[in-house]
Amino acid sequence: MADTMVQIVRRVLLPVALLLSVMLLLGGLVTRVLVRSWPFTAEDAVNRELAADRTAGWNDVSLVFSTLASTQMIVLVTALAALALRLWLRRWREPLFLCAAVSAQALVFLLTTMVIDRRRPAVEHMDVSPPTSSFPSGHTSAAVALYVGIAVLLALQVRSTAAKASWWMLLVLVPVGVALTRMYRGMHHPSDVVASFLNGGACVAIMARSILDRGVRWGRATLPTVTPTSDDRATPRSEPLVP
Numbered sequence: 001m002a003d004t005m006v007q008i009v010r011r012v013l014l015p016v017a018l019l020l021s022v023m024l025l026l027g028g029l030v031t032r033v034l035v036r037s038w039p040f041t042a043e044d045a046v047n048r049e050l051a052a053d054r055t056a057g058w059n060d061v062s063l064v065f066s067t068l069a070s071t072q073m074i075v076l077v078t079a080l081a082a083l084a085l086r087l088w089l090r091r092w093r094e095p096l097f098l099c100a101a102v103s104a105q106a107l108v109f110l111l112t113t114m115v116i117d118r119r120r121p122a123v124e125h126m127d128v129s130p131p132t133s134s135f136p137s138g139h140t141s142a143a144v145a146l147y148v149g150i151a152v153l154l155a156l157q158v159r160s161t162a163a164k165a166s167w168w169m170l171l172v173l174v175p176v177g178v179a180l181t182r183m184y185r186g187m188h189h190p191s192d193v194v195a196s197f198l199n200g201g202a203c204v205a206i207m208a209r210s211i212l213d214r215g216v217r218w219g220r221a222t223l224p225t226v227t228p229t230s231d232d233r234a235t236p237r238s239e240p241l242v243p
Contacts, residue, residue: 011210012100019202020108023195027116027135030191043189047121050184059126062181066127069139069178074146078102081150089157097211098149104203105145109138109196118192126185136195137188143175144200152208175200 034040067073082095113132120134132138151171155164179193 012104012206015206015210016104016108016203019199019206020111023108023112023136023199024115026195026198027112027118030135030195031116031118040191043191044122046190047123047183047186051123051186054184058184062126062184065174065177065181066139066185068174069143071138071142074102074142078146081146085153093211094153097207098146098153100211101145101149101200101203101207102142104207105141105200106138108199108203109136109141112136112199113138118189121183121186121189123186125187127187129187134188135192136199137179137182137192138196139182140175140179140188140193140196141200141203143178144197145203147171147174148201149204149207152204152212156212 030040078099082099085094085098086092110132112135116133116135118133118135120129130138148171151168154167154171158164158167175197179196182188182193183190
């Protein structure tokens with residue numbers, strides 16, 4: 001148990017804490033230190049240009065992508081994907097990875113918004129603003145963690161290079177579309193969504209290294225194996241259990 005706790009702290013908690021520190025540092029730079037420096041001085045112009053180019057058709061498209069990354073949809077898709085992975089692969093490693101990645105990005109996002117108070121773009125907002133700051137984008141970081149996480153798992157299961165590339169392109173397009181539409185709908189600055197890719201992507205990498213890496217040993221559990229002897233008798237032997 002002690003070894004397992006040490007592994008959790010070293011491979012999960014410390015990396016997530018480091019990521020949170022980086023996000024807070026970036027938020028401070030964007031909102032205080034570099035607020036009057038390029039390219040941050042050009043962000044308002046980007047948001048105004050996107051708002052000026054709104055059309056009924058693009059409004060509908062943006063609503064679809066924004067909905068794909070809403071809190072309710074993220075929770076629902078995560079739960080369904082985790083259940084499907086459990087039934088398909090008959091193990092907990094992959095479902096745990098996906099749930100942990102989505103949960104970690106949400107924790108980092110919430111703690112960052114509690115410290116970094118950034119106003120949303122000075123354009124018409126197409127959505128009701130949640131009680132969090134503009135930095136970073138929760139929709140975008142959740143979409144990165146969930147859909148890129150699913151892409152990682154599917155790429156590990158299929159053998160065809162074409163199939164791997166197809167899954168990656170299809171699923172990575174979702175967070176990219178979410179990022180663009182969150183800016184289009186006037187809810188976030190460009191730097192907000194860029195920081196969200198860092199948050200979601202880092203959480204996927206942390207949990208992949210901690211949970212999907214089969215070289216990681218959690219604790220000292222053992223399983224009996226059989227070693228043949230010269231007289232054909234079996235002698236039990238123990239070796240480390242790799243989850």
